[in-house]
Amino acid sequence: MNDQPFLVPLESARFEEEIKKSVFITHLAHTPSVEVAKKFIEQIKQEHSSARHNCWGFVAGRPEDSMKWGFSDDGEPSGTAGKPILAQLSGSGVGELTAVVTRYSGGIKLGTGGLVKAYGGGVQQALKLLQTIEKKITTNLRLELDYGFMPIAQSIMTQYDAQEVQANYGVQVELVVEIELRQVEAFTQTVINKSGAKALVSKIKDN
Structure with a gap:
C-alpha cells in the first residue's frame, strides 16, 4: 500500500465555453471511489438529459492507479472525447476526480x-479553477x-x-490513535524506547 499523501479536489469546479455554436460545460467533482464517480456521471446526465453528449473520464483512486480509471465518448466519434478527458485528469496529479x-x-x-x-481543453481550463487539498493515508494503532x-505518550x-x-x-x-501510515514505524519505535518497552503498540486490522 502506498503511504504517500496525494492531492484530491477540495470542492467541485465548472467551466463553460462556446466553440462553433456548440456549448461545452465541464463539471469536475471529488469522487473517492468508482461507485461515487458513476453516481456523479449519472447525476450530470440527468441534469443535462437534453444535451446531445455527456462524455466523461475518471481517476477514482490515487492519480497513478490506472485500475480505477474509466472514460466514455458517449456517442462522439471513438477517441475524440473520453480519452482526451482522461489524459487531462491522469496528467493533473490529482486523484479521486471525475x-x-x-x-x-x-x-x-x-x-x-x-x-x-x-x-x-475544457477539462484543462476547469482544472485551473480546481482547488485541491492533500489527502494523508492514515491507519489506527x-x-x-x-x-x-x-x-510522555501524549x-x-x-x-x-x-x-x-x-x-x-x-x-x-488503552488508546486507539489515528496516525499517518508513513509515521507508524518511527512512532512505534519512539513509544517502545521511551517506555523501556513497557508500552505495547499494535496495528488494528482494517475492515
Whole structure:
C-alpha cells in the first residue's frame, strides 16, 4: 500500500465555453471511489438529459492507479472525447476526480481534431479553477500503557501528529490513535524506547 499523501479536489469546479455554436460545460467533482464517480456521471446526465453528449473520464483512486480509471465518448466519434478527458485528469496529479463534459451541439461539425481539442481543453481550463487539498493515508494503532506514561505518550502523539480516537481507562490505559501510515514505524519505535518497552503498540486490522 502506498503511504504517500496525494492531492484530491477540495470542492467541485465548472467551466463553460462556446466553440462553433456548440456549448461545452465541464463539471469536475471529488469522487473517492468508482461507485461515487458513476453516481456523479449519472447525476450530470440527468441534469443535462437534453444535451446531445455527456462524455466523461475518471481517476477514482490515487492519480497513478490506472485500475480505477474509466472514460466514455458517449456517442462522439471513438477517441475524440473520453480519452482526451482522461489524459487531462491522469496528467493533473490529482486523484479521486471525475470530469463530465456536457455538449449542446450547435449544428456545426468540429471534426475529430476539433472535438479532441474541445473536450481536452475544457477539462484543462476547469482544472485551473480546481482547488485541491492533500489527502494523508492514515491507519489506527492500539496503545496499551501505564498511567504514569500518559504524559510522555501524549507528547509523542503530538510529535507525530497522532490523533486520539478512543480511550479506555482500566487497570492500564488503552488508546486507539489515528496516525499517518508513513509515521507508524518511527512512532512505534519512539513509544517502545521511551517506555523501556513497557508500552505495547499494535496495528488494528482494517475492515
